[in-house]
Amino acid sequence: MPNSQKLFPLPPSEEDIAQAKESSRILAKYADMDRVRMTLKGNEGQGDDLILPGPVVQLLLNVLSEVSQGNAVNIMPIHAxxxxxxxxxxxxxxxxxxxxxxxxxxxxxxxxxxxxxxxxxxxxxxxxxxxxxxxxxxxxxxxxxxxxxxxxx
Known part of the structure; x- marks a missing residue:
């Protein structure tokens, strides 16, 4: 993927926006916790457990908030x-x-x-x-x- 696409991804679709709103609402309940355990399930029903540190949950909430407003989001390390x-x-x-x-x-x-x-x-x-x-x-x-x-x- 060219660098410009990494820096400026395409805006989310209407379906992405709706899913981000719902996901943000659910994840916000856990925003103040030190760690959050999540279970991810794929389309085939397979699943995996994750443990996310609090700062990662906050970052994910910020991403979901932006996407739910129709904004494209990019994450880049500060040392890039x-x-x-x-x-x-x-x-x-x-x-x-x-x-x-x-x-x-x-x-x-x-x-x-x-x-x-x-x-x-x-x-x-x-x-x-x-x-x-x-x-x-x-x-x-x-x-x-x-x-x-x-x-x-």
Missing amino acids: ELSTQEAANILNVSRPHLVKLLEQGEIDFHKVGTHRKVLAKNIIEYKERITKQRHEVLDELVSVSQEMGMGYD
Whole structure:
């Protein structure tokens, strides 16, 4: 499978969405447990038992929640090395803009030969930092608007 398909899978079908909603509802009952034992059954009736750690149950719930909303989901290890195009796609920016951010030191990267590589962890950290900054600016704008009596009480 090409890398782009791994990063951006197709959206779920209506049947997938319905099954994810039901599965999410059932699994949510077990969300606060340290471990969950599950029995998987195939179409032929064969079955296997699994024991899932609590954090894995939370991850599975997050995946099911996204799928139930019709969103395609991708899971990638935080230590995955991304090309500049893959990183730009995750940030929803152009590749040249991402390269500018890299060269300005906004996001850590390393070179493999002449190619820049970015860890997924660094992209996630940058995205979280930018989101936090945006929220701080919006909070400040709301505060100033309230002080000026602009109807944001």
